Amino acid sequence: MGGFSTAGLREQTRVGLLLGVVWAPCVGPTLGAASLMAARGETLGQVAATMLAFGVGAAIPLLAIGMLSRDVLSRWRGRLLAAGGAGKRVMGAVLLLVGVLMLSGLDKRAEAWLVEASPAWLTRLTTAI
Numbered sequence: 001m002g003g004f005s006t007a008g009l010r011e012q013t014r015v016g017l018l019l020g021v022v023w024a025p026c027v028g029p030t031l032g033a034a035s036l037m038a039a040r041g042e043t044l045g046q047v048a049a050t051m052l053a054f055g056v057g058a059a060i061p062l063l064a065i066g067m068l069s070r071d072v073l074s075r076w077r078g079r080l081l082a083a084g085g086a087g088k089r090v091m092g093a094v095l096l097l098v099g100v101l102m103l104s105g106l107d108k109r110a111e112a113w114l115v116e117a118s119p120a121w122l123t124r125l126t127t128a129i
Helices: 009-040 044-104 106-117 120-127
Strands: none
Touching: 009 044, 044 106
């Protein structure tokens, strides 16, 4: 997985750290809401119950995905690796194209054309302060 072994506690800790990095931006609002609910609790028991419920609710889908996905991912491994290789080449080409556009100044023309071609509601949505 990702160039390192996943066997053993140390390696599983690394996988967990990677998951945490990926998951952190998504869990923030939910954890904030759970913390707010816990802060409103009148007793320590209510606070603990709220945070426990949040933790269990967050853990169940992760455990289910982890347990169910192993077989599927091992069967799809070859296709996923091929798709990843193709995706790297496509993204590399896109990055090169963007770099050329930026160096030549054509990115500004492309941006102006895209703004003109986009519907007015989209322009208002993306430029609203």
